[in-house]
Structure formats: structure tokens, C-alpha cells
Amino acid sequence: MALVLTEEQTMLRDMAKDFFTEQVPVTNLRKLRDEEDDLGYDKDVWAQIVELGFAGILIPEEHGGTGFGPMGLGIVMTEAGRTLAASPLYSTAVLGAGLILAAGSEAQKAALLPKIAAGEMLTALALEETNHHNPVNVAMAAEKSGDGYKLSGEKKFVIDGHIADTLIVVARTGGQAGETQGLSMFLVDAKAKGVTITRTHMVDSRNAAIVAFDGVEVGADAALGAIGAAYPELENVLDLGRACIAAEMLGGAEAVFDTTLEYLKERKQFGVIIGTFQALKHRAAEMFCEVEICRSVVLEALSALDERRNDIPRASSLAKARVGEAARLITNEGVQMHGGIGMTDAVDMGLYLKRARVQAQMLGGSNFHRARYADLGGY
Amino acid sequence: MTALDKFREETRAWLEENCPESMRTPMPEREMPWGGRRAKYPNPDTKVWMDNMASRGWTAPEWPAEYGGGGLSKDEAKVLQEELARINARPALTSFGLWMLGPALLEFASEEQKQKYIREIVNGEIRWCQGYSEPGAGSDLAGLQTKCEDKGNHYLVNGQKVWTSYADQCDMIFCLVRTDTSVKHDGISFLLIDMDNEGVEARPIKLISGASPFCETFLTDVKVPKENLVGELNKGWTIAKRLLEHERSMISGMGMGAGAASMGGMEAVAKENFGTDGDKIADSSIRQAIAEHKMDQQAFGLTLKRASAEAKAGQGMGAAASMFKYYGTEVNKRRFELLLDVMGTQALGWEGEGFDSKELSVTRSWLRSKGNSIEGGTSEVQLNVIAKRVLGLPDA
Numbered sequence: 020m021a022l023v024l025t026e027e028q029t030m031l032r033d034m035a036k037d038f039f040t041e042q043v044p045v046t047n048l049r050k051l052r053d054e055e056d057d058l059g060y061d062k063d064v065w066a067q068i069v070e071l072g073f074a075g076i077l078i079p080e081e082h083g084g085t086g087f088g089p090m091g092l093g094i095v096m097t098e099a100g101r102t103l104a105a106s107p108l109y110s111t112a113v114l115g116a117g118l119i120l121a122a123g124s125e126a127q128k129a130a131l132l133p134k135i136a137a138g139e140m141l142t143a144l145a146l147e148e149t150n151h152h153n154p155v156n157v158a159m160a161a162e163k164s165g166d167g168y169k170l171s172g173e174k175k176f177v178i179d180g181h182i183a184d185t186l187i188v189v190a191r192t193g194g195q196a197g198e199t200q201g202l203s204m205f206l207v208d209a210k211a212k213g214v215t216i217t218r219t220h221m222v223d224s225r226n227a228a229i230v231a232f233d234g235v236e237v238g239a240d241a242a243l244g245a246i247g248a249a250y251p252e253l254e255n256v257l258d259l260g261r262a263c264i265a266a267e268m269l270g271g272a273e274a275v276f277d278t279t280l281e282y283l284k285e286r287k288q289f290g291v292i293i294g295t296f297q298a299l300k301h302r303a304a305e306m307f308c309e310v311e312i313c314r315s316v317v318l319e320a321l322s323a324l325d326e327r328r329n330d331i332p333r334a335s336s337l338a339k340a341r342v343g344e345a346a347r348l349i350t351n352e353g354v355q356m357h358g359g360i361g362m363t364d365a366v367d368m369g370l371y372l373k374r375a376r377v378q379a380q381m382l383g384g385s386n387f388h389r390a391r392y393a394d395l396g397g398y
Numbered sequence: 399m400t401a402l403d404k405f406r407e408e409t410r411a412w413l414e415e416n417c418p419e420s421m422r423t424p425m426p427e428r429e430m431p432w433g434g435r436r437a438k439y440p441n442p443d444t445k446v447w448m449d450n451m452a453s454r455g456w457t458a459p460e461w462p463a464e465y466g467g468g469g470l471s472k473d474e475a476k477v478l479q480e481e482l483a484r485i486n487a488r489p490a491l492t493s494f495g496l497w498m499l500g501p502a503l504l505e506f507a508s509e510e511q512k513q514k515y516i517r518e519i520v521n522g523e524i525r526w527c528q529g530y531s532e533p534g535a536g537s538d539l540a541g542l543q544t545k546c547e548d549k550g551n552h553y554l555v556n557g558q559k560v561w562t563s564y565a566d567q568c569d570m571i572f573c574l575v576r577t578d579t580s581v582k583h584d585g586i587s588f589l590l591i592d593m594d595n596e597g598v599e600a601r602p603i604k605l606i607s608g609a610s611p612f613c614e615t616f617l618t619d620v621k622v623p624k625e626n627l628v629g630e631l632n633k634g635w636t637i638a639k640r641l642l643e644h645e646r647s648m649i650s651g652m653g654m655g656a657g658a659a660s661m662g663g664m665e666a667v668a669k670e671n672f673g674t675d676g677d678k679i680a681d682s683s684i685r686q687a688i689a690e691h692k693m694d695q696q697a698f699g700l701t702l703k704r705a706s707a708e709a710k711a712g713q714g715m716g717a718a719a720s721m722f723k724y725y726g727t728e729v730n731k732r733r734f735e736l737l738l739d740v741m742g743t744q745a746l747g748w749e750g751e752g753f754d755s756k757e758l759s760v761t762r763s764w765l766r767s768k769g770n771s772i773e774g775g776t777s778e779v780q781l782n783v784i785a786k787r788v789l790g791l792p793d794a
Contacts, residue, residue, distance in 0.1 A: 341697050
């Protein structure tokens with residue numbers, strides 16, 4: 020079990036840390052937000068991310084990637100999370116590359132993966148239809164139409180939906196909501212006739228969209244994976260996504276904890292450093308324990324994915340739920356311990372708080388993952 | 399065949415010959431092999447097994463052979479553990495001497511002391527208890543007042559110790575005593591006292607669980623030979639701290655999984671109590687609570703593993719031992735509270751009709767678990783240690 024980073028992984032972490040700290044500090048997200056940037060991400064930053072090989076980190080070298088695997092990807096996500104770096108990393112390098120790798124035909128892989136690795140194509144997963152993640156509840160229909168399919172319905176909370184070149188749409192070619200059978204995935208050009216993309220402004224100032232499909236026609240070659248039987252690959256890549264969001268949340272929680280700890284050591288009230296107060300010390304120590312616990316569960320989930328172990332679902336749900344709860348605690352404490360200034364937009368506590376709640380909902384909240392963990396445990 | 403394979407082969411053969419059959423069955427509590435002068439052996443095989451293992455020093459496999467230990471390498475000790483586990487062998491000796499005092503003596507004691515006491519511990523001849531806490535010195539352990547005066551050819555000790563585990567059944571006590579009243583930490587010494595000495599009296603304390611694993615120990619004009627001082631005079635606090643680390647790592651690991659395991663797993667008990675919906679526990683809030691708890695347990699287990707992997711890789715994890723004591727005991731307490739919710743009134747029997755022995759044991763274990771976050775340094779003390787040593791937060 021790889022709960023300790025290898026030398027190569029440590030180098031990757033240090034490189035990612037330097038890059039995000041120096042090139043994509045939190046001020047980068049503030050600028051995108053305050054200037055109401057149309058794209059919601061910085062193209063120059065993305066170009067640098069591509070240059071460093073992060074966009075193709077999951078993609079094997081034969082398809083133009085760097086082939087570091089899930090652990091490498093998670094390491095980069097943690098560092099991106101520390102500075103709230105806004106980029107298509109999650110939508111494209113995690114989910115897009117992951118789904119094409121897992122479910123794509125040889126032709127699709129050969130055509131699309133090099134583009135992702137080169138930063139020439141952005142993807143977005145159009146999955147959610149309700150307020151709560153649950154992939155088996157997808158109801159949107161894909162009806163047979165000539166040689167291909169016709170998609171009708173609406174997707175929400177489509178991360179990076181309005182900047183994507185290609186949408187990966189999960190829809191039903193059979194079965195009913197609640198069943199794993201009958202789910203299919205389609206690659207849909209974002210500019211295709213009948214696709215309407217509406218950007219939504221979320222609390223975390225990051226990109227999401229509502230995407231409507233009004234009788235969108237796609238060819239048979241648009242299918243990603245087996246028609247009616249896409250669920251296993253989808254679920255596997257969702258677990259990769261969950262582990263990677265957990266990794267990103269961990270980075271955010273670490274940053275809040277470090278910043279708050281510094282504040283406890285410098286802020287004075289009643290003529291003393293507030294870090295001398297036991298009421299705050301104990302809570303700081305509890306946050307420390309939570310961060311340590313989170314590091315363990317994130318490494319465990321990434322290791323399970325790296326080693327293609329059969330406990331991937333369990334490890335991913337553990338990481339997503341456990342880190343989600345820890346991030347809730349730590350971001351709340353970050354605001355509270357900063358006091359009045361923590362409520363202002365001038366300090367970063369609020370940005371981390373907002374991001375953590377969005378991350379907590381992405382690919383399933385704690386309730387969903389506790390129930391899934393119980394399912395997997397046979398109770 | 400490598401040397402290690404050869405060792406395994408020999409070990410397996412030796413165990414086959416020397417581990418009595420009854421020592422390969424689950425151990426009832428009354429047959430625990432504590433050793434010592436007053437030990438009674440309801441099952442005589444317990445003593446045979448202890449003596450056989452001690453003859454090779456294998457009760458303390460990695461301690462130096464020159465003092466009676468096994469002198470095994472880490473790899474050999476691991477092989478021995480695996481071979482013992484293979485035949486489900488009971489521990490040959492359970493003792494505070496092995497877990498706590500021995501390691502401290504090996505580090506701090508004189509050559510003569512090591513020759514005498516380490517051998518006695520390995521052989522299970524002496525049962526030790528710990529004299530640390532006092533009525534006025536709990537969390538503030540260094541505030542201890544038990545007076546130790548130099549009377550020329552001996553020390554004279556007066557005071558009271560509390561929470562001395564099994565003192566009424568022990569032969570010797572390792573004690574922290576005050577040898578200088580003008581300073582706090584630097585006025586404490588580490589002294590070994592024979593419980594048979596005149597002036598030593600141990601009285602059991604009844605706990606909320608009904609059991610009496612601890613005593614109050616009164617020391618009245620007890621004469622102690624000067625060679626019983628371990629380390630230098632007034633340098634006992636260093637030894638005490640090291641010993642506490644051993645104690646904390648022991649407590650944080652204990653009880654994980656026990657109790658609920660004896661009930662056939664909390665999930666199974668919940669299914670019996672709340673019914674099922676397919677495979678699922680029908681009550682979704684209980685189901686969520688169990689999943690949440692099991693996640694905490696798994697996450698804690700992974701953190702223990704990660705710390706040991708980091709230690710092996712030479713990275714270390716700061717005050718890891720303190721975090722484990724805090725987190726492990728709190729998880730354990732939550733486990734029993736949840737088990738009470740799951741079992742309802744069936745976990746609230748005290749004795750007699752209407753409850754089976756496993757149910758009664760859950761009740762008692764739930765009560766006993768409350769002490770986990772008090773003994774060996776309270777949760778609050780552990781958090782203080784983390785705040786100070788790991789996080790560098792300033793003192794008031």
C-alpha cells in the first residue's frame with residue numbers, strides 16, 4: 020500500500036506546489052471573478068498547465084500524455100486546491116481523459132487523447148439532472164434515430180459546461196431511472212444544433228452550466244463505450260473524480276488550516292496572542308488531526324485507483340465523505356477564528372468556504388457516500 | 399534456503415513441541431498470564447507455556463539476549479509473531495513489565511539493574527504496577543508530592559499513589575517520587591519499590607463499570623534500598639515521559655474492534671434490531687451513523703499505517719503518538735455510544751436474568767471506555783501537547 024509518496028511523486032508535488040503558488044495564487048481567481056471574465060479561467064495559466072504535462076497526466080505516453088496515473092493526478096489536484104486555481108483540470112484532465120481512456124474505442128482514444136494532452140480540447144461531463152448526485156437516477160432519453168441517436172433533456176451543474184468543446188453526455192437508451200442498465204454515454208459537439216448552454220454563476224466563482232438538449236442528433240460513432248452498458252466505466256471514472264475532488268478539497272483544507280494557524284500566532288486581543296487561549300488551541304489541534312486523517316484517506320483512494328484494486332468504490336466514497344466533512348469543519352473554523360475579518364471579502368477564508376461547499380456536492384455529498392459505503396459493506 | 403527460512407522452520411517445529419494444545423484456544427480473561435509471585439494458574443498449561451517461551455527469551459523477542467531477552471532481529475521477531483499467529487497461540491506473558499517498564503529500564507537503568515530486573519520480567523517472575531498519578535496530581539502529573547528522603551543507607555518514602563493498575567496483585571511498583579521540593583520537573587526521581595515492604599498498602603477502587611482494575615496505594619514510612627533508584631537523582635521526569643509514550647501507544651490501540659466484534663459486528667446487531675430492507679439496515683439514520691463511524695475507524699487505521707510507513711521511510715510524523723491516543727480513544731468511545739443506540743435497552747442490563755453474557759459485557763465495556771480518554775493523559779492534555787509541540791502555539 021502506497022501511503023508514502025515515491026521520490027518521483029515527491030518531485031511532481033514540489034513542482035506542482037511551486038507552480039500553483041507562484042503562477043496561480045488566489046489573486047488569480049479574484050481577478051477572474053472581479054473582472055467577470057467570460058471564460059472563467061485564464062488561458063495563459065491553462066497553457067502553462069498543459070506545458071507542465073498536467074493536462075495529460077492520466078494519459079499514457081503513446082497518446083501524448085505523461086502517464087503519471089491517478090496518484091500523480093491527485094497530487095496535482097491537491098496543490099491546485101491549495102490556491103483555488105481555476106482551470107479545466109478537473110473537467111478535462113480528470114473526467115474527460117478518464118472517460119475516454121476507460122470507455123473509448125481505439126479510434127476515439129487515438130483521436131481525442133492527444134488533443135486533451137496538448138490542451139487543444141476541453142470536455143465537460145453532462146450528468147446531473149437533479150439537486151443531488153446519483154448517477155443511476157439519470158432519466159434523460161437518447162432515442163434511436165436512423166443510424167444514430169436523438170438526445171432530449173436538460174442537464175445541470177455541468178462543470179466547465181460553457182467552455183467545453185465536447186460534452187460527454189450520460190443518457191438512457193433503455194431501462195428506468197434507478198437502474199444501472201440502459202445508461203449510455205455520447206460525445207456531443209458543444210456547438211451542435213439543439214444544444215443550449217447557459218452559464219450559471221455559482222458561489223465559488225468557478226464554472227458551471229445548465230445544458231439543454233433539444234432533439235440533438237448524433238451519429239452511432241458518438242457513443243462512448245457500449246450502448247446501454249456504460250455504467251461500469253462511468254462509475255469507475257466517477258470514483259476517480261471523487262478521489263481527485265477529495266484531493267483538491269484536502270489542498271484547500273490544508274491552506275485554510277495553515278493560514279488560520281498563522282493568524283492564531285499573530286493576532287492579539289486582551290493584550291495577548293489569541294493562540295494562547297486553550298479554547299482555540301484545542302480546536303486547532305482537532306483540525307490538525309482532521310487534516311492528518313484526510314491525507315490518509317486521499318492517499319488510500321488514489322493508491323486503490325493506481326493499483327486498480329477491487330476496493331476502489333469503498334476507498335473513493337471514504338475519501339469523498341470524510342474529507343468533505345473535515346473541509347466543512349475546517350473552513351467554518353477558519354472563518355470563526357479570523358473573527359470579523361474572516362467575514363470580509365478581503366481575506367481568502369470566504370473563498371475557501373464557498374469552494375469547499377461546492378466540492379462537497381460534486382459527485383455526491385457525504386450522505387450519498389455514507390449510504391454507498393454501507394451498501395458496499397453489505398448493510 | 400535463507401537463514402530466515404531456516405529460522406522459520408526451526409521455530410515452527412519448536413512451537414509445535416512446546417506450545418500446549420490448550421494454549422492454542424481463545425483465552426478467557428481469568429487465564430491471562432500476568433505472572434508474578436502471587437500468580438494463580440487455573441489452567442496449569444499457562445505456566446508451562448510461559449516458562450517454555452521464557453526459556454528462549456521469546457516473551458521479549460527483541461530484547462538483548464545478555465539480559466535474558468530473545469535477541470532476535472526485527473525480521474526474526476516478525477517470523478516468530480507469524481508462527482505464533484499461525485497456531486493461534488495465546489500470549490505467553492502479559493505484563494506492564496514487558497510493555498512499559500522494560501523498555502525504559504533498557505534505556506536508563508544501570509548494568510546491575512538490567513541484569514536483575516529485565517531477566518525477571520522476561521521470566522514473568524515479577525508482576526509490576528505503575529505508581530504515577532496521585533490524588534493531587536492527575537493531568538498535572540509533575541505536581542506529584544510523594545516524598546522521598548535520603549536517610550543515608552536507604553530512602554524513606556511517604557505518600558499516596560492512585561490508579562495503580564492491579565496493585566493488589568502486583569509484586570513491585572515503579573514509582574515517581576519527589577526528591578526535591580524546590581523545583582517541579584527537576585525534582586522528580588524514578589524509584590522501584592517492593593510491594594511486600596512494610597508500609598505499603600493497596601486498596602482496590604471500584605469503577606462505574608463495576609470492575610476494580612485499579613487501586614489506591616498508600617506508602618507510609620517505606621524503606622527503599624538506594625540501589626532501587628533508576629537513572630540519576632532528580633532526573634526521573636525524562637524516564638517518566640518516555641514511559642508515557644509507551645503507555646499512550648498501548649492505550650490508543652486497545653479496544654479497537656473489540657466489544658462490537660463479540661456481538662458479531664455492529665451491522666449485524668443493527669439488522670436484528672431494526673430489520674432489513676433488502677440487505678440494508680431498515681433505519682436509515684442508524685445506517686448512516688454506522689457508516690460514518692466505520693469510516694472514522696478505517697480512516698484512523700489508515701493513519702496508523704501511514705505513520706508507520708513514514709517512520710520506516712525515515713520521515714516521522716511529529717507528535718503522532720499524541721494524536722493517536724486522542725483520536726483512537728475518542729473513536730472507541732463513540733463506537734460504544736453507537737452500539738448502545740443500536741442495541742437499545744438490551745445494552746443497559748447490569749446483571750442477572752434477561753441479558754446474555756455478551757450483552758452484559760457491552761454494558762460494562764461501554765462504561766469502561768469512558769476511562770480511555772482520561773487514563774494515560776486525558777484527551778485535553780493530548781490536545782495541549784499537539785497544540786504546543788506540533789503546532790507551535792504559545793503558552794499563556
